Each structure stands twice: as structure tokens, then as C-alpha cells.
Amino acid sequence: MAFPSALSLPGYSAEDTERRLPEHHKNLYRSHFERDRARVLHSSALRRLGFKTQVVSPTSDDFTRTRLTHSLEVAQVGREVGRMLGCDPDLVDAACLSHDLGHPPFGHNGESALDAIGSPAGGFEGNAQTLRLLSRLEPKLILPDGGSAGLNLTRAALDAACKYPWSREDAPEREGVRTRKFGVYADDLPVFDWFREGAPDGQKCLEAQVMDLADDISYSVHDVEDAVFGGHVQLGWVADARARDRVIQWARRWYMPETSPDELDAALTRLERLAEWLPEMTGTRASMAALKALTSQLIGRFSGAALEATRARYGEGPLTRYAARLRIPRETETEIAVMKGIATAFVMAVRDQEPLHANQREMLTVLVEALLETDGQFLDPVFAEDWSLIDRNDDAARLRLVIDQVASLTDSSAVRLHDRITGLNWRTGDKPLW
Template sequence: MPDAPFACHPAVSRGRRHAEEESAFRSCFQRDRDRIIHCSAFRRLKHKTQVFVEHEGDFYRTRLTHSIEVAQVARTISNALGLNTDLTEAVALAHDLGHTPFGHTGEDALDALMQPWGGFDHNAQTLRIVTTLERHYAEFDGLNLTWDTLEGIAKHNGPVEGAIPYALSAYNALHDLELHTHASAEAQVAALSDDVAYNNHDLHDGLRAGLFTEEEIAALPIIREAYAEVDATYPGLDAYRRRHEALRRVFGAMVSDLIQTSEACLKESGAGSAQEIRELGRPVIRFSEALWADLRQIRSFLFTNMYRAPEVMEKRARVTQALEALFPLYMADPTLLPARWQGDVETALRAGDEAGLARLVADYVAGMTDRFALQQHIKLTGRDCLEGLGGSGY
């Protein structure tokens, strides 16, 4: 159980929108975590892009393996800070459920296609999935997660300000998630654990793909010191083990810095409850200024040499074309959507609700895995958008 006064405690959870009898064996946050793991959207993450198109190689991270790595980091940090590890893990495991096929490339394409109807945001789509689109339970749509987990999903990156995405505003009107405040410390841990995980595993995957060399990354801060320590401790170590030993030290440095800095922030805040954390007006889970500056250099390197590498950009353009072809096809002929979607399609068509129909199409396209989107593109257009491209890289 969490021991910090500012941790979220199951006994004082704000509960679920639809009342349920409590489990005799699991806390409410443990049930949330388990429902997320067992939902359809979580399983589909195994065939969704992290950086590299899912079928490019078995080594590369997918959204599923990324989410598991984020959850592992988040549990470690949450436990060290005396927070509720079950709530932290639930938010971490759910944070990418709303991602489209082809990662951020797919999100950018779908957002552009949905501009006439309010755009598309993967974080808001995650909330839509867990509150509406998962339809397995007899008594409610969605997973009926606790307020605390839903709040963490909606606000783990901070208060939602300005134009609020449709999925967030629609649900918030029914169940106020207090979008103007920060989320719990547990959700903030999940958010920065995402940074820790992807900065590290993208270095691994980029090296494996040959997008940059060890000599290039060894010039970067944190990484430079990690390689020097490995070389001093294990002179003559083979290249593969040397890489792993160095990058795991980078991982450890990020986690240690985050724990130590956050401990100081939490103590300085004087917060005595989870609600006081929400109302503090600033995040309490942070990297130190020095490490954050180093991370910015690493992220800039990855942006230039990995996310915007020529072979990556070529495939970004190709898969964008696939989604740009699929979306208008489904809008023009929504009978192409599966049979179980047709009731909602007919409701939208009878009401002349073009925006409602567009959201249904966006829900369907966003839920596709990489391989299914590619298969549907070939089936409906007769064209393979990746024809002629090599198998390594994005």
C-alpha cells in the first residue's frame, strides 16, 4: 500500500460512473489495471508502430512492448516515492491505447482528415476507447474505470487548456474530470516514465536499424559518461554487450534523477493529500534542470537522425497515403465498416449527422493495426503503398 500522504488511496477513490460491487481480492485500481490489460485495444498494440512499422522486424519495439516498458519504469518510480503503484501502472498501460496505426504519422494524417469535424487526438481517443468503444460488459459501455484512472489518462501530460478535443469534452460533460487541474502524482509519474522509456529504447532501435552509430551517440551527454564507465570497468567488452551495458546505465541515470528530483519537489510542495497535488498549479514529478537539458540534446539527435531520417520520411509519406485513401472510402460507403458498426452508422445517417459518421470512421481507422490498415488499403484500392521499399528502417 502507498505510504505517502499525497498518494491516491483506493479507499478514497472517487469511484466509477456506474456503481459496481467492490472485489474481495483486488483494489479498485488493480481492477482498472486488469481491465486495461484484457481489453481489445490493448491487445491490438502488439501490431501498432512505435517508431518502426510493426512488420519490419521482430526486434523493434511496438506500442505494446513500449507500454509494458513504461509501466515497469512507472512502478519502480511510484514505489520509490511512496505512491500507489497500481494506479500508476494502470495509467501507464493505458496511455497509448488511442494511437492510430503507424504511430504519430498515422495520428497526423487522421488529424488532418478530421479537421472539418474537430480533428483527432490520440490521448482523447484513449479516453473514448475506455469509456465508450470497448463494448464487452453487460451493464455499461467502455471499461467503467475509476475517476482517478480516467483523470490520469486525460491529464497525465498536464491540465487540458484551450480547445478541448471532442472525446474529452463529450465525456467530461457527463463525468467531470477537472481538466483545468494537474493530475495525481501517480499519473505524472506515468507521463515522465514514457519519456524515460522511449528515449532509451529509441536509441536501441535506431542503432539496430543502422540509422546512426555508437560513435555518434557516445558523443551525447549522459551517454558519453555511460560508455566511459563501461570501458573502464570492462575493457575489451564485445560491441553488443558494451552497448547494452552503456544504455542500461543511461536508463538508470534517468530514473535515479527523476526519483531524487521528485522527492525534493514533493517535500517542498507541502502537499498532504492527492487533491492538494492536483491543485498545486505545477507538476511535482520532474527531472532536474541539468538532466532535462541533456535529454533535450538526446531528443534533438533522435529527431534529426531517426524520426526524420530519409528512409523514415519515405515510409511516413507512403503510409500517410494509405490512410488518406481509406478514410474517404469509408465515408463514401460506410457499409464497408464491419457489421457490428452498422447500427451506429445507420443512426448517424438517419440523423444526417456527418460529424457523427466521421467520428465513427475515425474510430475504426484509428483502431486498425499497421498490418490490417495495409491489408485494407490493398483490398480497397488494389495498390500496395509500400511496394518497392526496403525492409530495414521505418
Template sequence: MYAAIACDPARTRGRLHAEEESAFRTPYQRDRDRIIHSSAFRRLKHKTQVFVEHEGDYFRTRLTHSIEVAQVARTIARVLALNGELTEAVALAHDLGHTPFGHTGEDALAALMAPYGGFDHNAQAIRIVTRLERHYAEFDGLNLTWETLEGLAKHNGPVTGALPYALAEYVAIHDLELATHAGAEAQVAAISDDIAYNNHDLHDGLHAELFTEEEICALPIVGYCFTEVDRRYPGIEPQRRRHEALRRVFGVMVADVIDTSRGLIAASGAESPEDVRLLGRPVIRFSDGLWRDLGAIREFLFSRMYRAPEVVEMRASVTCVVQDLFPLYMERPDLLPPQWRRDVAAAGDRTELARVVADYIAGMTDRFALQAHARHCGPEGAAG
């Protein structure tokens, strides 16, 4: 049974393009399934967040990260009696708009797109699921429900001020009420993203030997969890010790969100999803104390992982890949695949051309971007 604030699939605001609904799947189940079967979701397998895809198959990719986020989100949604299918749909789709090479690629593409309306990965996710996925006979995109689109657009909070080009383009025809908070399900997906990356970046940083277990034991939460494992399992082998400790870090974060959010929901007086949207504050969050502890962990990861010399060197290298490919395709759109050249032919001005080029580059996997760069921009590149 759903909580009063949960989004009931029987009361969905529907889809931009009317469809006959399934006899055996709810609208949010169909959203989730369409996301899983999309081309953009499959490409997440070869897109990374911190490390470049070819550096090793241990490190998380956008795909494994999205699956981890969805698992956490389902757990929290179930305990809070929210709609797990909607929560999972938003969680699985939240990274669809990311470029190759993680935030490094996004930063490079955003700078190149600044004269053409900018680039934002959340807005790009909306563009993908409403336009760029072209598989259905009656519409472009996936024709997701209003609630799923709302969750993708504003799972991190209201979107105000100057809108990213891709988002402004869509809400001009389908109002997602960007000035309000998203429903509780999307808020769960957003905080599950925080939980997942805080945990797996500790895993990946240790595996990359950017820091040691002794160093992270000085951090709040983490040190306590290692101490608990040592107390309960003295002499346990190192790999099991690490896994046991970091899964407890995961558990601490999830339990804190559930306990804190229960109290916030009860205190809010909200009795419907609409009440949640209009509260002016989130109802899904960490406690103040845990948020401060996570700040210390994020600060450590920023200095020791995201700004590690090896990572900074890699960032500079892959930034050049994006910086080379974008102007090349702008001047030589004939190098794009045939389906993309059709979009170029339909472009009315240079801004629309830039959007096509940005769509193409943003959709690349790490490996494909490196191959394209070697082919077109190397000593014997085709564009030479």
C-alpha cells in the same frame, strides 16, 4: 504505507456506472486488469512508433513500449510511496488511442478529421475506455475509476482551450477537472513514458543503423555511460557493451526523477492528492540539468532518426494509406465490418459518420491497415 499525496483506493471518487467492488482486488487493480484484457491493449502488439510493424520484429511496438513504461512507473511509484496499481493502470493505457503507423498515422488522421472536431490520441484513449470497448453487460467501455480516467486525460498536464471532440463529449457527462494537474501517479506515468522512449529510441536507432555508437557517445549522459562500461569491463563484446551502457542511461534518468521529485514533493507542502492537483505545477519531473541533457538527445534523435531519409520515405508511404482509406470509408461505409455498419446507421450526421470511420481506422494495426489498403485501394481493390 502510502505517502499523504498518494491516491488511496479506499477513497476513490468511484466509477461513472456504480458497481459492486471486488472482495479481493482494489478498484485500481481492477482498472489495470480491465485494461490488460481489453481488445485495444492486445492490438498494441502490432502498432509501432517509428518503424512500420513489418520492418522487423526487433523494434519496439506500442505494446512493448507500454510494458516498459509500466515497469519504470512502478519503480518510481514504489520509491515515492505512491499507489503503484493506479500508476500502472495509467501507464498501460496511455497509448491505447494511437493510430497505426505511430505519430505519422495520427498526423494524417488529424488532418482528415479537422473538419469534424479533430483527432487526438489522448482523447481517443478516453473514447476507447469509455465507449468503444463493448464487452460488459451493463455499460460500454471499461468503466474505469475517476482517477484512472483523469490520469489518461491529463497525464501530460492540464487540458485547456478548445477540447478534442472525443474528450469534450465525455467530460460533458463526467467531469475530469481538466484545468488542474493530474495526481502524482499519473505524473509518474507520463515521465516514465519520456524515460522509456528516450532510451529505446537509442536502442532501435542503433539497430536500424541510423547512427553509430561513436556518434551517440558525443551526447550528454550517453557518453558518460559508455565510458563507465569501458572502464569497468574493458574488452567486453559489442552487444553487451551497448546494453550495459544504455541500461545505465535508463538508470540515470530514473534516479534523477526520484531525487528531484522527492525534493519537489517535500517543498510543495502538499498533504493530499487534491493538493497536488491544485498546485499549478507538477511535482514529478527531471532536474533542470538533466532536462537540458535530454533536450540534446531528443534533438539528435529528431534529426538522425525521426527525420532520417528512410523514415521520411516510410512516413510518406503510410500517410497515403490513411489518406486513401478515410475518404473511401466515408463514401463507402458498406465496406466496414457489420458491427461498425451498425454505428454508421446510428450516426446522425456527417460528423458522427466521420467519428465512426476515425474510430475504425485508429483501431487498426499497422498490418491490418496495409492489408485493407491493398484490398480496397490496389489495382484490383474491392472499391474500384
């Protein structure tokens, strides 16, 4: 019986489905991209996201999203948008499931801490760490020389998961300031150069653009939903001039600095005029359903606008890889930005001022220093093996390995390892009772 293959899909070539380590499969019932998606879905790195912070701690309540639930929602949005454009749905799904794999404990707070302490080894960036996991750290296949091929994903899947296709040194500048985001560390450039072969410099493939949009939509809509449900904000608050100004200022500061306050205010006004806008959530079943209706409306509004604009530019044929660029209307960009501004003003900006978050950064710094000083004693076996193979004089390589170990931890396992190494209870500073 003949089964459909990714090779038969419009827009994908034999080169797109190549893997660095060639594989020969007897079972032909799955396409190359279905295999990619399955490998990410079954990875230990994806499972660990269930215990990593998205916006607030995963232990805060039973409703709040974790990195894992966020990734699943991004995959659902991205899969549908990609399918409507003609992208392979499994390829987009794999990219969306992968997009946050490299994030460390404690969300962006942990990312900042590891970037600071990891500076001598090239710093830390969650997206570059994602590539490292997919291509090296996550165990699936071993290269002939004994090195790891990671999940050995196809060229197109690695490219689709690459949100920032440049190194830190080659990052583009915006108004004379180099962006802090990058997608590859220096020692992972060989695999990066392989899957980017023939791609335009600095341009994301269409599947990566769809993943990026799905991430923005999910981030902006679902984080606000969590904030409302958790009692951090009521959407009616933005009618107050001071609260509204806070939202707009954070939207400009973090997301669209070149945008005028008036343009962002107009975007917020458009959202307030939606029939589904919910000024107050009371916690009743009816109000919870109304909140869900708003999130559904916003997801459809944002993704639909991008689909319509892209089709208007490129027509109705299937669009894949570098055949098109996703078009996002300016009004949609500003509406997404003010939604992010709401979550930032009432949750993240408040959270980042709490002593707990300073303590989290300090704890990760202590962990990295302690793992370096104990000569691999507390490393997981897989990292301990790598440690034994590093030249003892290669400080940068040892630091990178320790950061790999710390970044792989969940919020709770980071605390446990800290307490085990130091003999202290991180939350209280006291010696543990056991």
C-alpha cells in the same frame, strides 16, 4: 478473510475509486486499481499495439520495439517510480499501459494524417483517442441507456491516463502558440468533466506525471537503443561537429525550443562522459550487453534524479493525486531531450522524408474517404452498428466514427482493408493476384 483495499491506501479517497457505472463485486481479493490494470491488460486495444509502429515498422526486424513493448516498458518504469513516491503501483501501471492505446496505424505519421482529414469533426489526437477507447469504444460494460461505458475504469485511473487534461479549444499557449496536444474531444467532455471534478485546471495528477516521465524516459532511451541496434546510428557519431549539431537542432526543434544550443551540448557532453557510453556497437554479444548496460544506467539516472528532487521538495511521506508535483531537474530534462534528438536526427527525420511515409498518409486518407462513401459497408460490425444509429445528416458524427474505425487498425490491417476496398495492392498499385 479480509483483503486489502485501495480505500485503505494513504492518499486515495472513496471518490477516487468511483466508476461511472457502479459495480458490485463478490470477490474482494483485488483492489479497485488492480481491477483497472487487469482491464487494460486484457483489452483488445492493448493487444493491437503489438502490430503498430513505435519508431520503425514492427515488421522491420525481430528486435525493434512496437507500441506494445514500448507500453510494457513504460509501465515497468512508471510502476517503480510511482511506488517509490507512494502512488498505488497498479494505478500507475494501468495509466502507463493505457497511454498509447489511441495511437493509429503508422505512428505519428498516421496521427498527422487523421488529424488533417478529421478537421471538420475536431481533428485527431492519440491521447484524446485513448480516453475515447477507455471510456467508450473498448467493450466491457453497457450503460442502462444502451451506450457503452468502455472499460468503466475508476475516476483516478482515467485521470492518471490523461496526459493532456484539456480540450483542443482549451489547450494552453506557449510563447503565444497554442499546443497541438490535447486529451479530450468535444463529445467526450461529459466523462472528462466527471473524472476531472475537483482537479486544478490544466494540472495533471501525480500518477499522470509519473506516467509522462516514464514515457519520456522509455522513449528517449529505448528508441536510441533500437536505432543503434538497427544500424541507423553509432553513438560515437555525435563527436563529429556536424552530426552533433543535427542532434542539438532536432532536440531544440521538437522537444526544448526555448533551450540554448550550449545547454543541450553540455547535456550531451555529460552523457558522453558516462562510463557506460558506447561509441560503437559491433553486434557481438559483449557489445549488445554493453548497450543494455547503458540503457539501464540511463533509466536509473533519469528516474533517480526525478525521485531525489521530488523527495527533496516534499519529504518522505506517501505522495498521490494532487498532493505533489513531480520535480524533474533541468539537467535531466536536457539530457532526455538530446537522447530524443539522437533518435530523431538519425531515424525519424530520415524516415519522414521517405516516399513510403507520404504513401501511408495518402492511404489513410483514402481509407477514411472510402468508408464514408460506402455507407458503412466495410466497417467492423461494432462500428457498423453505431453507424446505423447516426443521423444521416450529421456529417461530423459519421466522420468521427470512421476515424474511430481507422484508428483502431494496426499497420497491417490498414493495408489489408485498403486493398480490399480499392481492389489494388497498396504497395505496388497493381490489382492483387487473388
